[in-house]
């Protein structure tokens with residue numbers, strides 16, 4: 001009897017794993033990730049009317065840019081997780097910020113997904129940040145689908161764009177469809193596999209799905225429909241593409257060695273339907289993962305495991321609490337389950353798990369590998385925490401970036417002392433900023449460090465909007481940090497060149513801050529027995 005039940009639950013687990021699709025949308029800023037996210041929600045019926053990044057008066061904001069500062073500036077600042085069902089599939093979509101100052105968040109999010117969608121602006125081609133993120137995916141062999149966006153604007157030649165992807169990123173492409181025209185004459189796409197022309201008509205501000213008419217490429221009426229010039233270009237392009245274009249090979253795609261390419265316009269809802277269908281069909285379900293000790297973890301394992309890759313405070317203005325984003329890697333998860341918390345080395349009960357839809361959340365009863373679950377976080381979780389049942393395990397550490405900017409943050413209104421410190425502490429725990437502790441009393445004006453200057457602006461804006469505290473930021477002249485690796489008794493005898501200061505991180509580990517590359521080198525010369533180790537990975541890599 002028991003065996004039967006087990007067998008049933010395993011097949012159920014296998015079925016649930018097989019229908020999971022967990023992917024991130026990545027690119028250089030402004031290519032259209034958030035807009036594409038919104039339209040994927042529209043086309044999978046997760047929203048009824050699409051919002052916009054820069055919404056008109058009566059239009060709501062895009063779902064995944066839910067923070068006030070994101071809406072004010074029209075850029076994404078923090079990764080958003082969205083879970084929804086479509087056609088029997090269970091989708092976990094992560095919309096990431098493109099700006100390099102927030103790339104630590106994006107890198108961590110990439111550790112939580114099984115595939116990625118790379119968005120390319122059809123006028124700009126492969127931009128710097130897209131290249132960096134692509135390389136992160138390539139290292140982890142994450143399969144990538146490419147969506148070439150903004151065809152409603154004057155665009156570069158499709159062949160030229162494919163060529164650039166191949167040359168700049170070093171990955172073969174396989175165009176699955178082909179744009180018909182660009183700019184105002186962008187009419188639709190040609191499906192190279194099915195030999196069909198899909199023409200789209202615009203809807204008001206792209207809030208609703210657009211109407212599609214499908215014709216066969218040999219349809220004699222097509223000439224009149226497309227116009228002579230577009231018709232002829234299409235014929236020529238198709239001929240060229242058939243001769244020169246790479247064909248799609250699913251195995252290569254799954255190994256991260258080939259990217260299928262789709263064209264469209266997220267803003268105008270052109271090419272969204274075929275892209276969503278392809279995404280569901282091609283994006284892989286969760287795969288086995290390699291743990292810190294080289295053990296392979298299978299998603300269908302009976303034991304549960306997951307890791308925290310993101311913390312976000314104040315998602316719900318009514319509760320002002322903190323949510324830990326946990327990616328489930330194996331086993332079935334259920335509400336109230338007891339798991340082992342590896343860092344704290346103790347068992348905890350997960351009583352308040354949530355399904356996330358950007359800012360919104362609902363309680364959930366169970367979840368499966370591939371899912372990103374929100375956990376109410378009363379201070380138990382930090383980024384990188386491993387949770388499991390059964391045999392002890394640890395997930396590999398998440399990437400940390402080298403801080404390059406340092407500043408003191410001053411509270412302008414001393415009567416708000418408590419909120420100020422709570423805000424700084426919560427934002428630090430989120431990883432929105434790092435905090436260091438100098439030997440002098442830094443309690444009054446905390447010393448913060450970041451990968452990019454925009455992070456300080458975000459801290460300033462969020463302290464004001466979420467904690468009602470106005471602050472000043474005073475930049476310090478430091479340009480880098482190194483961890484000091486030595487025995488504690490050696491610390492007192494370290495010789496520092498002038499201008500270098502020694503501080504501690506939250507775990508009381510020593511760190512030096514320096515204001516020139518020379519000072520960094522000089523530290524090592526003066527103290528040959530001590531290692532001054534890079535802090536994390538440099539943001540440029």
Ligand SMILES: Nc1nc2c(ncn2[C@@H]2O[C@H](COP(=O)(O)OP(=O)(O)OP(=O)(O)O)[C@@H](O)[C@H]2O)c(=O)[nH]1
Nearest residue numbers: 029030031032033034035075076098150265266267
């Ligand atoms: N013309 C045109 N504009 C688009 C299209 N897709 C997005 N945009 C616009 O491009 C701008 C940036 O779009 P987002 O979706 O915010 O881009 P993003 O990649 O999410 O940007 P970050 O998150 O800040 O990195 C917005 O003004 C969008 O309206 C498109 O297909 N055509």
Ligand SMILES: [Mg+2]
Nearest residue numbers: 033034075076
């Ligand atoms: Mg965005």
